[in-house]
Amino acid sequence: MIETRLGDFEEVILLLVGILGEEAYAFRIADEFESQTKRSVSIGAVHSTLTRLEGKGFLESNMGSATSERGGRRKRIFTITAYGKKVLQNAKDFKVSLWQQFPTLSTGK
Amino acid sequence: MIETRLGDFEEVILLLVGILGEEAYAFRIADEFESQTKRSVSIGAVHSTLTRLEGKGFLESNMGSATSERGGRRKRIFTITAYGKKVLQNAKDFKVSLWQQFPTLSTGK
DNA sequence: CATTTCCTTCTAAAATGTAGAACATAATAG
């Protein structure tokens, strides 16, 4: 059974890491968040969340290849762990179950 | 456009109010939360969340009928506002959209 | 090697989430 709590923003970030794959590093994630949400986030918000998710075992990370094409600091690339996926799946199942019980919302978009 | 933030726990409580209808008062909601989640909550957690949700305009409340059948204090019954429903719908649409973009999760349960 | 660009780490504060004690009210036994 899964115990660990997953905040709302945390869930979205976790999902974005899954969606972005190789491109899952803080700056890119923040961009993606803004484009999908139409809401702005600070880079700090994304970073602290990523760090927390890694601490909980939902994510892993490693620094991008030493030979970057472009200048600038190396990227830290994040990947979802199997555990992270499980947590995401659980959260999804729970939400879906609640929505089904709420008539007005049950109609799929 | 909807601006206000909706936390994770807040969303679940809001949903439970919708699901419980006439029965949506703190004690009952806490019970329902526990039975659906298998996780325990304190009554205080539920109350402060309900109050916050009401402050944001997602919920309304009024004291239950003066003539209660059983002893005890009167219940405060909560109802979702149209605005609350809209927020819920938005949150749902966003989540569904993210899930669809994450292959591994897209398979409905 | 100074500058630009790209990205992370650190610091701090506001909002949410959580628990439990204290308090209020109604029914009813005696």
Added chain:
DNA sequence: CTATTATGTTCTACATTTTAGAAGGAAATG
């Protein structure tokens, strides 16, 4: 009528998440 019991709410306090932005690190290039 008042002590007791059952049912709920309010209040107090603190932990965790969420959020912003400043500070700093590293690679490319003129």
